[in-house]
Amino acid sequence: MATSVREKQTVALKRMLNFNTPPLKNAAAEPVWKVLIYDRFGQDIISPLLSVKELRDMGITLHLLLHSDRDPIPDVPAIYFLMPTEENIDRICQDLRSQLYESYFLNFISAISRSKLEDIASAALAANAVSQVTKVFDQYLNFITLEDDMFILCHQNKELISYHAINRADIQDTDMEAIMDTIVDSLFCFFVTLGAVPIIRCPRGNAAEMVAVKLDKKLRENLRDARNSLFTGDSMTAGQFSFQRPLLVLADRNMDMATPLHHTWTYQALIHDVLDFHLNRVMMEEGGGTDPSHAGARPKKKTKKTYDLTAADKFWQKHKGSPFPEVAESVQEELDAYRAQEDEVKRLKSIMGLDGEDEGAISMLSDNTAKLTSAVSSLPELLEKKRLIDLHTNVATAVLDHIKSRKLDVYFEYEEKLMSKSTIDKSLLDVIGDPDAGTPEDKMRLFLIYYITAQQVPSESDLEQYRKALLDADCDLSPLNYIKQWKAFTKMASGPANYGNSGVKPMGLFSRVMNTGSQFVMEGVKNLGLKQHNLPVTRIVDNLMEMKSQPETDDYRYFDPKMLRGSESSIPRNKNPFQEAIVFVVGGGNYIEYQNLVDYAKSKPGRKVVYGCSELFNAAQFMKQLSQLGQK
Amino acid sequence: MTCRFVYSAASAPSDMAVDITLLFKASVKTVKTRNKAIGVNVDSVKDEIFKKSRPKSGFSLRAKEVITNITKLKDFLLQHRKDYVSAGSLISTDLSRMTDSERDQIDQDAQTFMRTCSEAIKQLRSEVEKQATSAQIKEHRVAVLDLVDMYLRGVCKLYSEQRAIRVKRMVDKKRLSRLAPEHPGKVKKTAAEEPAEEKVVKEESPEKNMSEVQDSSLNLWEEGRVEDELSPEEIQMFEQENQKLVSEMNNLVDEVRQIEGKVVEISRLQEIFAEKVLQQETDIDNIHQLVVGATENVKEGNEDIREAIKNNAGFRVWILFFLVMCSFSLLFLDWYDG
Numbered sequence: 001m002a003t004s005v006r007e008k009q010t011v012a013l014k015r016m017l018n019f020n021t022p023p024l025k026n027a028a029a030e031p032v033w034k035v036l037i038y039d040r041f042g043q044d045i046i047s048p049l050l051s052v053k054e055l056r057d058m059g060i061t062l063h064l065l066l067h068s069d070r071d072p073i074p075d076v077p078a079i080y081f082l083m084p085t086e087e088n089i090d091r092i093c094q095d096l097r098s099q100l101y102e103s104y105f106l107n108f109i110s111a112i113s114r115s116k117l118e119d120i121a122s123a124a125l126a127a128n129a130v131s132q133v134t135k136v137f138d139q140y141l142n143f144i145t146l147e148d149d150m151f152i153l154c155h156q157n158k159e160l161i162s163y164h165a166i167n168r169a170d171i172q173d174t175d176m177e178a179i180m181d182t183i184v185d186s187l188f189c190f191f192v193t194l195g196a197v198p199i200i201r202c203p204r205g206n207a208a209e210m211v212a213v214k215l216d217k218k219l220r221e222n223l224r225d226a227r228n229s230l231f232t233g234d235s236m237t238a239g240q241f242s243f244q245r246p247l248l249v250l251a252d253r254n255m256d257m258a259t260p261l262h263h264t265w266t267y268q269a270l271i272h273d274v275l276d277f278h279l280n281r282v283m284m285e286e287g288g289g290t291d292p293s294h295a296g297a298r299p300k301k302k303t304k305k306t307y308d309l310t311a312a313d314k315f316w317q318k319h320k321g322s323p324f325p326e327v328a329e330s331v332q333e334e335l336d337a338y339r340a341q342e343d344e345v346k347r348l349k350s351i352m353g354l355d356g357e358d359e360g361a362i363s364m365l366s367d368n369t370a371k372l373t374s375a376v377s378s379l380p381e382l383l384e385k386k387r388l389i390d391l392h393t394n395v396a397t398a399v400l401d402h403i404k405s406r407k408l409d410v411y412f413e414y415e416e417k418l419m420s421k422s423t424i425d426k427s428l429l430d431v432i433g434d435p436d437a438g439t440p441e442d443k444m445r446l447f448l449i450y451y452i453t454a455q456q457v458p459s460e461s462d463l464e465q466y467r468k469a470l471l472d473a474d475c476d477l478s479p480l481n482y483i484k485q486w487k488a489f490t491k492m493a494s495g496p497a498n499y500g501n502s503g504v505k506p507m508g509l510f511s512r513v514m515n516t517g518s519q520f521v522m523e524g525v526k527n528l529g530l531k532q533h534n535l536p537v538t539r540i541v542d543n544l545m546e547m548k549s550q551p552e553t554d555d556y557r558y559f560d561p562k563m564l565r566g567s568e569s570s571i572p573r574n575k576n577p578f579q580e581a582i583v584f585v586v587g588g589g590n591y592i593e594y595q596n597l598v599d600y601a602k603s604k605p606g607r608k609v610v611y612g613c614s615e616l617f618n619a620a621q622f623m624k625q626l627s628q629l630g631q632k
Numbered sequence: 633m634t635c636r637f638v639y640s641a642a643s644a645p646s647d648m649a650v651d652i653t654l655l656f657k658a659s660v661k662t663v664k665t666r667n668k669a670i671g672v673n674v675d676s677v678k679d680e681i682f683k684k685s686r687p688k689s690g691f692s693l694r695a696k697e698v699i700t701n702i703t704k705l706k707d708f709l710l711q712h713r714k715d716y717v718s719a720g721s722l723i724s725t726d727l728s729r730m731t732d733s734e735r736d737q738i739d740q741d742a743q744t745f746m747r748t749c750s751e752a753i754k755q756l757r758s759e760v761e762k763q764a765t766s767a768q769i770k771e772h773r774v775a776v777l778d779l780v781d782m783y784l785r786g787v788c789k790l791y792s793e794q795r796a797i798r799v800k801r802m803v804d805k806k807r808l809s810r811l812a813p814e815h816p817g818k819v820k821k822t823a824a825e826e827p828a829e830e831k832v833v834k835e836e837s838p839e840k841n842m843s844e845v846q847d848s849s850l851n852l853w854e855e856g857r858v859e860d861e862l863s864p865e866e867i868q869m870f871e872q873e874n875q876k877l878v879s880e881m882n883n884l885v886d887e888v889r890q891i892e893g894k895v896v897e898i899s900r901l902q903e904i905f906a907e908k909v910l911q912q913e914t915d916i917d918n919i920h921q922l923v924v925g926a927t928e929n930v931k932e933g934n935e936d937i938r939e940a941i942k943n944n945a946g947f948r949v950w951i952l953f954f955l956v957m958c959s960f961s962l963l964f965l966d967w968y969d970g
Binding site for chain 2: 117
């Protein structure tokens with residue numbers, strides 16, 4: 001896959017916006033204007049990939065939600081991009097009846113059924129608008145790509161396929177079927193966009209297995225149907241002759257419950273954990289939160305600010321996986337570089353002023369003109385750089401405030417030690433009892449990690465002690481019930497997960513005070529570095545890609561949709577190590593696993609790993625789901 | 633009864649989406665037959681004929697007109713671009729060469745055309761402002777005009793690039809052509825270098841002028857020799873004067889060309905600055921409004937404070953009066969009792 005999934009999806013979207021013809025490379029082509037109508041699913045898919053400016057460049061003058069009030073704009077073609085649900089179809093029929101636009105290009109995110117197509121047809125007939133419906137397409141784009149190598153299934157109705165929905169005690173078969181169908185549909189769209197048929201491996205006995213069986217069946221049916229197959233011609237002429245097929249590893253959240261609760265130390269994962277971060281967009285409150293307001297003064301309004309962290313932001317791309325102190329340093333460096341450039345431009349201004357009086361030399365004038373032109377043309381770049389630096393300064397400051405107030409570095413260190421089973425110097429009770437170290441949620445997370453990673457279940461008296469301490473700290477104990485159940489269940493199934501055995505070495509326990517010119521004073525925050533260690537998911541992927549024989553992955557099932565007979569054997573026929581892998585976690589994932597996989601892929605050159613999950617949650621949301629499960 | 637229509641799933645190799653338009657049309661036919669079977673009254677035929685005459689708003693027609701004009705300009709520029717920019721080699725035929733007057737003509741025409749187009753866009757914009765249509769339609773129209781504007785700017789860039797290349801080429805040629813020696817004595821060399829120069833600078837008229845001037849000077853000199861009336865010193869003096877004049881003219885022409893190039897660059901810069909200044913204008917307006925509002929508020933605040941002071945003073949007076957009355961009444965009672 002020379003082009004990443006994100007590029008493929010972007011290309012598909014751009015083609016769709018160009019009336020499903022490939023966009024011309026002509027620099028000055030005639031503008032054709034159109035209107036884009038989407039529902040919430042379509043909005044989530046488009047917003048991480050295309051900015052409003054790019055939409056404008058493609059000729060989209062208005063972009064509107066399907067279920068909003070729309071005025072008729074009589075002579076403009078309209079492009080619809082939505083899911084084929086009942087209400088959307090009804091709204092389309094309504095639009096056709098009220099004749100809002102001149103021509104309609106309908107694009108459905110996943111395949112539309114014949115009966116719904118007939119509904120639209122009858123509405124079009126009734127409104128005499130059949131000739132206006134110019135094209136109807138199935139786009140097969142039912143997934144959201146957040147990064148070059150990360151995708152999630154959906155953001156809108158994620159409660160339907162959340163961890164809670166899959167694992168709750170009172171789930172019915174029909175519900176489970178529906179959830180599996182949704183997941184399989186999205187995965188199928190993903191592989192259609194990718195243009196490759198994978199080899200599927202999954203563990204036995206949980207939701208991942210069900211997904212694998214269904215996906216295998218769907219892919220097989222599609223491949224058999226030679227006339228309408230979506231895969232013929234793609235893998236051959238796609239330009240990149242990848243003779244190897246990718247490996248799809250289906251993992252289940254139940255294999256590794258500690259990672260979503262873990263406190264983290266890398267930039268992107270911290271932002272997700274601590275701030276409000278959805279679909280590559282950070283929402284923060286700014287304003288006079290920290291200044292004490294004197295009596296009588298009007299309280300400063302807190303403004304909400306949103307920042308987009310996109311692929312074009314080079315600083316973000318470079319540093320989203322680095323540990324936080326490095327990020328702070330780099331922001332400082334960028335700021336210094338920017339100031340140097342600014343001074344350069346200012347110096348130019350003074351030179352210009354001086355030499356304006358010298359008349360004789362035309363050549364000097366031409367030199368100055370050239371310099372001025374270059375300075376003026378570099379101004380937009382400088383402004384853009386300044387904006388990015390401001391953005392990252394604000395975001396990093398906010399994160400730092402959270403770290404300081406909740407002492408997240410302490411938690412991180414402790415949990416790393418727990419997960420790597422090295423010796424711990426402070427006892428758990430001390431940390432829980434410490435009143436100003438973190439919110440009750442943090443303490444609960446710490447305790448759950450302890451419980452999950454303990455080799456044997458702590459005795460009842462210990463448990464009572466911990467329970468009392470937690471209750472004193474105002475923690476909610478219902479997740480604990482669920483985790484107890486889970487632990488008992490997994491103990492029966494297999495041994496406890498091993499989290500790797502390398503620890504964290506704090507790089508000097510002295511507080512790192514930066515010089516007064518900087519804005520990041522990280523007093524009292526330990527400067528911790530990250531050592532490379534592999535989470536369970538990463539280890540499983542490693543084993544499967546290299547065909548190593550390990551006890552935990554040996555009895556994984558093996559599916560190959562291209563084989564003629566659906567075999568039940570779990571003997572892989574392919575003996576070569578895989579170069580590309582797609583990891584999909586059923587039940588939810590988060591940025592810590594993603595970062596771990598990225599680091600793993602970087603360490604093995606030539607490997608590409610794409611990470612996907614059914615939903616993306618941070619620890620707070622996961623805790624909420626666990627407490628809901630524990631209350632049953 | 634639905635027939636199975638064969639539809640092409642993917643025509644282009646990278647086309648992932650499935651075109652189900654034919655499937656849709658098949659469903660339309662199905663529904664039509666179903667309706668006929670049920671007996672639903674569908675009077676589609678009549679209305680379809682009349683439906684086509686949906687009113688096309690004047691706005692989009694005019695915008696499309698502007699676009700076709702700009703496209704015409706672009707095609708015109710691209711068509712003549714090769715000739716315009718060509719340096720002209722030794723073997724080039726006369727047909728493809730353009731005289732300078734033709735080039736100037738193209739420049740003039742292009743500029744007037746661009747001006748009229750931008751005028752038209754401005755007019756459309758003001759109309760959109762005035763018309764009271766819904767917010768969505770207004771936004772749409774403004775965005776459409778922005779797109780047209782960007783297209784016009786792209787085409788203008790084409791034109792200015794061409795022109796910059798032309799000016800630069802002339803300046804370079806001018807610099808090359810200054811290899812001509814300026815000593816009057818070295819006539820033979822002049823004669824030898826003349827044809828060389830002519831090879832290099834065949835196109836440009838000033839060079840032609842120069843060679844012509846040198847030609848005429850040569851002729852004069854020859855004539856002078858034949859006539860034998862003018863003394864060699866006078867001939868030399870004339871030669872020197874001629875050479876001086878020629879070099880002065882060359883300098884002037886040189887400077888003029890350079891200045892022209894600079895002016896083109898400066899005009900580009902000017903455009904950028906004008907854009908920025910216009911942007912700042914709106915900001916300054918906002919600031920002005922805010923400042924006016926702030927002064928109003930401060931004035932009102934002052935008034936309020938004055939009133940408060942007055943009230944305070946009045947209040948104090950009343951308290952004082954009340955206390956004095958109380959003390960008098962106490963004294964009175966005391967006197968009455970005693």
